[in-house]
Amino acid sequence: MTAFVLVSGGYTGGWIWRDVAARLREAGDEVHPATLTGLGDRRHLADPATDLETHIEDLVQLIDHIDEPRVVLVGHDYGIHPVLGAADRRPERIARIVHLDAGMPQDGDRPLQLLSDPVVRERLLDPEQQSGSDWRIPAPAADEWQRGGSLAGVPAEALARLTRLAAPQPRATLTQPLRLTGAASAVPTTGVLCTANGTSTALVEALVGLGDPRLQGLLDPQVSFFDLDTGHWPMLSAPDELAAVLRGAAAGEGRRLAAKAAETPVHLRPFLLDVPQRRRERVGQLDLYLPDTDGPAPAVVFVHGGPVPAGVQPTPRDWPTFVGYAGYVAGQGAVGVTVDHGLHELADYGRAADDVAAAVELVRADPRVDPERIAIWYFSGGGPLSAEVLAAPPSWLRCVAATYPVLAPLPSWGLASTRFHPATAVKSAGRLPIVLTRVELELPEIAVTVEEFLAAAGDAEAEVEVIDVPLGHHGFETIDHTEEAREAVRRAVRSVLARLRG
Known part of the structure; x- marks a missing residue:
């Protein structure tokens, strides 16, 4: 049995994993869909002090209260930031980190740097907006979600539910730098890339071949990749396929890039x-x-x-x-x-x-x-x-x-x-x-x-x-x-x- 902790992107909560969690539980796995402070049914707990560290502590507490000795942490979109922060604080409890259509933030990076939504990113970088009294970012309207990533495959009723249940995102969760000590650097990692959103293992492989030192860690044999032929919200558009991929990742499966390391780019x-x-x-x-x-x-x-x-x-x-x-x-x-x-x-x-x-x-x-x-x-x-x-x-x-x-x-x-x-x-x-x-x-x-x-x-x-x-x-x-x-x-x-x- 694998214990999964599922952490979704901005504006959402544990509710978004409903179908994926059901598939994983049917397969005999333990599943903990996380709802971070200020989001989902915990939106009433947000205040101006709610920041990235708050969300990291949410996950640390969740991990500490799971009986299974080791867990697989899954971070989607923004969720990869608190996932990495929690893994850094509890590396001995983490069996694998899964980046689900998410970036690779480093120590000192702010989540807004990887934010796909250009409108929100520009707002967060605007000095006048930064000094304003509004400490929350409104959730997208139904016709605005595509700014943050492809909606390919998301059924109309799922999009309506996403819009209805979305909560405003506390500003400081996006502007506070992620602080990492490197304690979790040896934890195995899997990238799940959604091809309809413009990412794929082939693209990652091409970038690694350019010699970017920031990406050379992806050649580690403990790093694996899966491609999903869907958009940015696979838990809504392809729950069956995503559940199967997450189980494969937990088992150490997936494509490795290490075999390409010795070849001429x-x-x-x-x-x-x-x-x-x-x-x-x-x-x-x-x-x-x-x-x-x-x-x-x-x-x-x-x-x-x-x-x-x-x-x-x-x-x-x-x-x-x-x-x-x-x-x-x-x-x-x-x-x-x-x-x-x-x-x-x-x-x-x-x-x-x-x-x-x-x-x-x-x-x-x-x-x-x-x-x-x-x-x-x-x-x-x-x-x-x-x-x-x-x-x-x-x-x-x-x-x-x-x-x-x-x-x-x-x-x-x-x-x-x-x-x-x-x-x-x-x-x-x-x-x-x-x-x-x-x-x-x-x-x-x-x-x-x-x-x-x-x-x-x-x-x-x-x-x-x-x-x-x-x-x-x-x-x-x-x-x-x-x-x-x-x-x-x-x-x-x-x-x-x-x-x-x-």
């Missing part, structure tokens, strides 16, 4: 084309690959994806994919440009957009570049940066290209503004040529944004050429060394350069 493997080394000039955050031609030449600016953690070496402009593309374009008579921009966190899209805009202007000012013949080529998580030029194409922009791009913010990103929503911006693209390279084996959470974009482009009669890569993966240029993949790169480059020269 996929983004640093060789480019699929044999491109002769080209002359390269480094100017600040730019690298220019120059063609063997006289006079000003058109230019293609390659915009890498992300977020790429700060400090990762080598930086993207030295990755084989971008060196390969830029050198190949230079060999075809255009200036290839790679740029390191500041997309290090999801909150950095504005900064990255400014970096890319400044890079383009620097390129256009170079006397070896024809300033009226520019193409911008976006990759992966850099795709949202295309929205601004799609919404208002400048006269000098002759083509936009995108390869395995994210073309609408993923639900878990918390980007409320349409500034970085290409699937909306394409409605204003007019006759701007767009070359889109799509891989057959795309990550599902990204593929859905591409389909959304293509549907909007079709409605707007935008000029989109789609180049498909059969059996291609996200990042195929260093993964799939097939003739079909090579031809996709050649065709995409031909199409972009044709627009530049036309």
